[in-house]
Amino acid sequence: MRRFRIEWTAGLVLLALPLAAAAAGSDSDASPQTIAAASCLECHDEMATFYARSAHAGASCASCHSGAAEHLADPEALPGRPDASACLNCHQSGAKHMNWGFSEHSLAGVVCRDCHGIHEPKASPDSKGAVLLKDPSSTLCLTCHQEILPRLNMTSHHPVKEGAVSCTSCHDPHGSRQATLAGRNESCTSCHQAVRGPHTFEHVPAAESCTICHNPHGSPNRRLLQVAQPMLCMQCHSIADNRHGQTGAAGARITGAALRSCTSCHSAVHGSSFDEHLRY
Amino acid sequence: MRIKTTVNEPILACLLCLLSPVAAPALAAEGEAQAGWSGLITPKLFLFDFSGGAGADRTHFLERYQVREGLAGDDRSGLYLDLDLNLTYSNGARDLFTLERRGEGQYNHVERGRFNADKVAISGYYSQYRSATGGIDFLYSPGQAPGGTDPSYNTPPQTASGYFAQFNDDSGRSVYKIDRTTFGAGVRLKPSLLGDLASVDLRFDGYQRDGSRFSPWIAGGSDFAGPQFQLQRWRAYAQPVDETMGKLALSFTLSPGGLFQLAYDGAVEEFDNQARAFSIGDFASFLPAGNSVAGTNGTKPLHFVPDSKLTTHGLRLTRSFGSSAIAAGYGVSRLEQDSFTQRQRDAGYDTGEISTENAFLNFNSHLSQAVALEGYFKYFNRDNDSTFPAPGLLSATEGEKLGVRVNNLETLEYGVAASFRPAGGKSTVTAGWKREDTSRDLTFHESPGITPQRSLYRRDSLSDEVYLRLVSKPSKGLTLRVTPSYLWADKTGLVAEPEESINLNALLSYLTPRGALVSGYYNYMDQQNTNNSFTDAVAPTGNDGASVDQDLAKTLHAAGASLSLTPADGASIALGLDWIQSDFESFYFSTNRRRFENPANGITFFIRDRSQYKIDTLSLSLSGEWQPRQGLVLSGGYTYSQSEGDVGSGLVASELASTVDGTIDSALQSILLGVSYEPKKGMGLWAQYLFDDYQDDSYDLVSGSLHTLAVGFTFKL
Numbered sequence: 001m002r003r004f005r006i007e008w009t010a011g012l013v014l015l016a017l018p019l020a021a022a023a024a025g026s027d028s029d030a031s032p033q034t035i036a037a038a039s040c041l042e043c044h045d046e047m048a049t050f051y052a053r054s055a056h057a058g059a060s061c062a063s064c065h066s067g068a069a070e071h072l073a074d075p076e077a078l079p080g081r082p083d084a085s086a087c088l089n090c091h092q093s094g095a096k097h098m099n100w101g102f103s104e105h106s107l108a109g110v111v112c113r114d115c116h117g118i119h120e121p122k123a124s125p126d127s128k129g130a131v132l133l134k135d136p137s138s139t140l141c142l143t144c145h146q147e148i149l150p151r152l153n154m155t156s157h158h159p160v161k162e163g164a165v166s167c168t169s170c171h172d173p174h175g176s177r178q179a180t181l182a183g184r185n186e187s188c189t190s191c192h193q194a195v196r197g198p199h200t201f202e203h204v205p206a207a208e209s210c211t212i213c214h215n216p217h218g219s220p221n222r223r224l225l226q227v228a229q230p231m232l233c234m235q236c237h238s239i240a241d242n243r244h245g246q247t248g249a250a251g252a253r254i255t256g257a258a259l260r261s262c263t264s265c266h267s268a269v270h271g272s273s274f275d276e277h278l279r280y
Numbered sequence: 281m282r283i284k285t286t287v288n289e290p291i292l293a294c295l296l297c298l299l300s301p302v303a304a305p306a307l308a309a310e311g312e313a314q315a316g317w318s319g320l321i322t323p324k325l326f327l328f329d330f331s332g333g334a335g336a337d338r339t340h341f342l343e344r345y346q347v348r349e350g351l352a353g354d355d356r357s358g359l360y361l362d363l364d365l366n367l368t369y370s371n372g373a374r375d376l377f378t379l380e381r382r383g384e385g386q387y388n389h390v391e392r393g394r395f396n397a398d399k400v401a402i403s404g405y406y407s408q409y410r411s412a413t414g415g416i417d418f419l420y421s422p423g424q425a426p427g428g429t430d431p432s433y434n435t436p437p438q439t440a441s442g443y444f445a446q447f448n449d450d451s452g453r454s455v456y457k458i459d460r461t462t463f464g465a466g467v468r469l470k471p472s473l474l475g476d477l478a479s480v481d482l483r484f485d486g487y488q489r490d491g492s493r494f495s496p497w498i499a500g501g502s503d504f505a506g507p508q509f510q511l512q513r514w515r516a517y518a519q520p521v522d523e524t525m526g527k528l529a530l531s532f533t534l535s536p537g538g539l540f541q542l543a544y545d546g547a548v549e550e551f552d553n554q555a556r557a558f559s560i561g562d563f564a565s566f567l568p569a570g571n572s573v574a575g576t577n578g579t580k581p582l583h584f585v586p587d588s589k590l591t592t593h594g595l596r597l598t599r600s601f602g603s604s605a606i607a608a609g610y611g612v613s614r615l616e617q618d619s620f621t622q623r624q625r626d627a628g629y630d631t632g633e634i635s636t637e638n639a640f641l642n643f644n645s646h647l648s649q650a651v652a653l654e655g656y657f658k659y660f661n662r663d664n665d666s667t668f669p670a671p672g673l674l675s676a677t678e679g680e681k682l683g684v685r686v687n688n689l690e691t692l693e694y695g696v697a698a699s700f701r702p703a704g705g706k707s708t709v710t711a712g713w714k715r716e717d718t719s720r721d722l723t724f725h726e727s728p729g730i731t732p733q734r735s736l737y738r739r740d741s742l743s744d745e746v747y748l749r750l751v752s753k754p755s756k757g758l759t760l761r762v763t764p765s766y767l768w769a770d771k772t773g774l775v776a777e778p779e780e781s782i783n784l785n786a787l788l789s790y791l792t793p794r795g796a797l798v799s800g801y802y803n804y805m806d807q808q809n810t811n812n813s814f815t816d817a818v819a820p821t822g823n824d825g826a827s828v829d830q831d832l833a834k835t836l837h838a839a840g841a842s843l844s845l846t847p848a849d850g851a852s853i854a855l856g857l858d859w860i861q862s863d864f865e866s867f868y869f870s871t872n873r874r875r876f877e878n879p880a881n882g883i884t885f886f887i888r889d890r891s892q893y894k895i896d897t898l899s900l901s902l903s904g905e906w907q908p909r910q911g912l913v914l915s916g917g918y919t920y921s922q923s924e925g926d927v928g929s930g931l932v933a934s935e936l937a938s939t940v941d942g943t944i945d946s947a948l949q950s951i952l953l954g955v956s957y958e959p960k961k962g963m964g965l966w967a968q969y970l971f972d973d974y975q976d977d978s979y980d981l982v983s984g985s986l987h988t989l990a991v992g993f994t995f996k997l
Contacts, residue, residue, distance in 0.1 A: 098541040150858035150899035153921040178656040181594040181611030193551040198632035220923035238869035250872035255430040256935035265498040273584040280497040
């Protein structure tokens with residue numbers, strides 16, 4: 001019953017959208033063929049289709065391309081390609097872009113057009129390299145962040161290749177680690193609420209940072225672990241011989257059945273409502 | 281027989297309603313902006329066939345991230361239908377409405393709709409995704425994997441750790457899947473609607489998770505009674521998953537005349553767990569005759585997942601002053617527990633609450649064409665406001681009722697950097713320094729117990745890091761990025777934090793005049809920590825043994841090269857080769873007894889061995905497209921990822937030798953061949969064959985492969 005309501009609700013939302021579109025009609029009296037644009041499109045006719053239909057159709061070419069008038073007078077004088085400040089003239093007022101100047105991308109010299117196609121989409125199912133990745137926007141990220149692709153191909157990975165999540169599910173490409181109000185684990189627990197707690201007995205690394213134990217892009221270890229068990233756990237924990245050893249004596253042999261998977265016993269590894277030892 | 285399709289029926293019904301009245305009028309011709317619908321509709325047929333693996337009654341390794349089911353309900357071999365959509369509605373002035381659907385089967389599809397006008401934008405999405413990683417957990421569980429139990433531990437019988445001799449699987453099943461259905465909608469009122477002064481975003485996001493997970497657990501030594509109680513302690517069950525999440529978020533941004541930007545972000549999120557809760561008593565019937573759950577232990581809850589509510593508020597401000605800018609922000613959050621176990625209520629534990637505060641202050645300034653300065657300050661505070669103590673449940677004085685409680689965690693982080701761009705502007709060098717200072721308010725268990733000296737966890741962390749960031753474009757098309765950094769820490773609260781760390785990230789890329797791109801990267805990280813010790817030599821606890829330091833070393837290498845080019849008109853190739861090595865060493869400690877035992881007995885920490893985890897991963901990816909003639913496109917792709925190495929060395933390796941977990945030796949590859957053909961304008965045919973293969977030489981049972989053939993027919997509106 002619950003699922004029935006959800007599906008029909010989603011369907012009704014999708015139904016409402018084009019009705020709103022029809023009701024809205026043309027929101028702009030300005031024809032995309034403004035005087036300046038018409039002058040540009042005489043030569044740059046390949047832009048006509050995309051420009052005419054894009055969200056920028058109401059703007060003149062000169063509003064982004066500096067030196068357009070000079071270029072019209074002298075085609076050899078090339079106009080400027082818009083940098084971030086040109087885009088931010090219109091787009092900075094949104095919450096998403098207001099801290100762009102402090103972002104890691106901005107500090108690395110990335111500009112808006114490196115990721116966004118102003119005239120046509122840059123990330124599409126036809127993008128190069130999209131053959132084996134189902135999400136075009138993630139393919140775009142990987143053109144620069146090449147070291148992440150091998151992680152996504154490892155045996156344990158977040159399902160980016162399968163299309164269930166994308167890079168932007170966790171990362172804000174316009175944001176900054178230094179100018180964010182998101183908590184340390186917030187990116188992870190926005191999907192993984194079941195391990196969030198609050199827990200009566202917390203596991204310290206889970207409370208401090210998920211990435212102490214997990215590599216969210218991919219890992220050759222099960223469950224995205226940075227290092228396989230038991231090594232991951234043994235960096236912080238000693239093992240009591242009288243409960244893990246073959247005999248109760250100190251230094252007794254500890255079986256591989258115990259060492260291979262600490263979480264087969266200590267399964268409440270993110271925290272427990274009852275047990276200090278995180279067994280349940 | 282009901283024909284099973286993979287298209288969500290209500291949404292399909294809405295789509296048919298949308299399209300039928302509007303598809304008839306003039307369609308947008310290429311090169312012109314005419315009102316009406318345009319785009320692609322692609323019905324698809326998939327055929328799939330799994331081979332190998334652990335058997336039809338257990339999860340196939342290649343199912344873990346995408347579960348398939350054919351029309352006849354078969355999840356090993358079959359066929360199913362699906363539909364892709366990429367539709368746009370234009371009002372003649374601009375594209376107003378887009379509708380996208382990507383379908384990869386009944387349990388993997390996503391639909392998105394967006395209405396985007398000058399003054400308002402409305403969006404919505406719905407997706408379903410089924411994963412089967414729980415089934416892989418089952419295959420590796422102690423009852424399934426070789427070496428998962430050790431019968432020698434039951435000699436003599438009923439020893440303290442005799443439970444390792446037997447694993448009791450009460451689940452009665454071998455396949456575990458979880459469905460995640462996500463949905464959401466949002467409205468954005470753009471500045472043009474609000475006098476160019478403000479914008480408002482209102483969003484709802486939610487999900488529903490259903491399924492089950494394989495949950496092992498171990499009973500305490502006194503939880504069971506009877507002649508076989510030790511062998512009965514190690515158990516597992518099928519834990520149901522039935523969760524919903526709903527989040528309502530509001531963003532309001534004010535930007536009067538571009539003077540400044542002020543944003544408020546607030547959200548309320550509710551998480552509800554409707555799954556049946558289990559307790560130890562639920563498994564009393566699985567115990568052999570003569571054994572029972574002792575006393576009141578039957579009400580001990582297993583893997584309780586509480587309902588919770590998360591409320592967040594944040595305020596951000598950005599202001600530019602000519603060539604300078606500042607940004608500041610402050611935010612709070614509160615996570616509240618909304619459901620409790622009977623044991624929690626009985627102990628008076630009626631509040632589960634974590635609250636956080638975040639703040640930041642950033643500035644940057646271009647002092648001249650050549651010089652820029654930036655600085656930041658960041659504050660994070662986490663308070664555990666949950667009930668403490670709760671006698672009988674959570675106490676610093678009662679036995680086994682506390683390890684360490686993180687009452688408060690506070691981090692200050694700040695840094696400055698200066699950038700220099702020499703005349704000519706082809707390079708930028710940034711030099712920076714940052715400091716991270718964390719203090720923790722901790723409550724350890726009072727003696728006996730996990731006193732601070734018996735833990736590697738410390739109250740304070742203090743580290744400094746200096747770095748250089750070089751971005752150079754010495755000639756047209758050539759880009760070099762190099763970022764070396766060095767970190768040193770006077771104090772480390774966690775042994776996982778570095779006491780010393782050297783990092784290097786380097787990337788070189790060249791874009792040729794003809795558009796070919798070749799690039800290479802190398803990333804290096806070396807971390808060490810010898811700061812943290814068991815048993816403080818200066819302030820030892822009681823009769824504890826000598827102090828021993830943990831000595832942790834981590835080294836990570838990552839290198840790769842890629843080439844992307846267009847060798848001829850209509851052809852493109854991309855090739856990538858990567859190598860990652862992860863090397864991790866630490867001491868393997870054991871103790872003569874548990875830390876909370878009789879206080880008269882000291883705890884002695886032994887260094888049993890030094891063990892090394894070292895895994896190499898080699899990855900290759902190839903993709904290409906070729907258009908031999910108009911309307912015909914051939915495509916192909918190949919990925920290969922091989923991981924090999926030892927999970928531990930020395931004593932760890934020798935004990936793991938009889939299990940499937942001592943080494944990692946696996947290879948995952950995928951081959952894709954595709955063809956698309958457009959016999960006439962507005963119509964296309966395509967086919968794709970995908971072969972996935974997984975080989976695991978450590979655990980051959982999970983090796984297997986998957987053939988997938990997909991054919992589709994594309995209508996272009």
